[in-house]
Amino acid sequence: xxxxxxxxxxxxxxxxxxxxxxxxxxxxxxxxxxxxxxxxxxxxxxxxxxxxxxxxxxxxxxxxxxxxxxxxxxxxxxxxxxxxxxxxxxxxxxxxxxxxxxxxxxxxxxxxxxxxxxxxxxxxxxxxxxxxxxxxxxxxxxxxxxxxxxxxxxxxxxxxxxxxxxxxxxxxxxxxxxxxxxxxxxxxxxxxxxx
Numbered sequence: 001x002x003x004x005x006x007x008x009x010x011x012x013x014x015x016x017x018x019x020x021x022x023x024x025x026x027x028x029x030x031x032x033x034x035x036x037x038x039x040x041x042x043x044x045x046x047x048x049x050x051x052x053x054x055x056x057x058x059x060x061x062x063x064x065x066x067x068x069x070x071x072x073x074x075x076x077x078x079x080x081x082x083x084x085x086x087x088x089x090x091x092x093x094x095x096x097x098x099x100x101x102x103x104x105x106x107x108x109x110x111x112x113x114x115x116x117x118x119x120x121x122x123x124x125x126x127x128x129x130x131x132x133x134x135x136x137x138x139x140x141x142x143x144x145x146x147x148x149x150x151x152x153x154x155x156x157x158x159x160x161x162x163x164x165x166x167x168x169x170x171x172x173x174x175x176x177x178x179x180x181x182x183x184x185x186x187x188x189x190x191x192x193x194x195x
Contacts, residue, residue, distance in 0.1 A: 048061055056085070056089070059097070082110070114138065118135075130183070132152070138163075145159070155176065
């Protein structure tokens with residue numbers, strides 16, 4: 001009889017633990033974009049989902065390639081690429097990023113602490129490689145600064161302009177050499193190396 005009670009207790013514990021693990025994450029899709037990313041003529045899909053149970057509300061990026069049978073195959077899935085909405089339980093100020101597919105490029109557009117970022121990726125050699133990064137910031141007064149990293153050409157260009165004007169008040173360009181190109185999986189580590 002003791003063995004039966006012990007077995008039931010163990011099974012109940014395992015069942016409770018497995019249910020808690022399943023409830024831990026509940027991602028709800030908030031963005032979706034369709035377009036051909038791997039130049040096979042089929043509409044691929046990029047989604048961003050938000051975990052509505054986790055207090056930090058992490059975001060998950062997923063990229064799917066459409067197969068000839070019209071089903072989607074998951075190629076990339078990561079919660080490390082984007083900041084959570086509520087890091088440490090407080091709103092972090094980041095907007096939920098937008099995703100676009102244009103001419104075979106995957107573009108991730110985000111606003112992080114008043115800085116607008118546009119990451120442009122190309123699917124190459126089985127990976128999504130970052131080929132261009134553009135950042136636009138405002139100094140809180142009269143000047144906006146756009147910084148573009150063209151990783152194919154190997155240039156970093158910074159242009160400052162007065163608000164409402166096309167006149168450049170400052171322009172700096174320098175060579176950069178980043179090899180190999182960063183991928184979606186290494187993006188978080190790479191962003192810190194650009195400044």
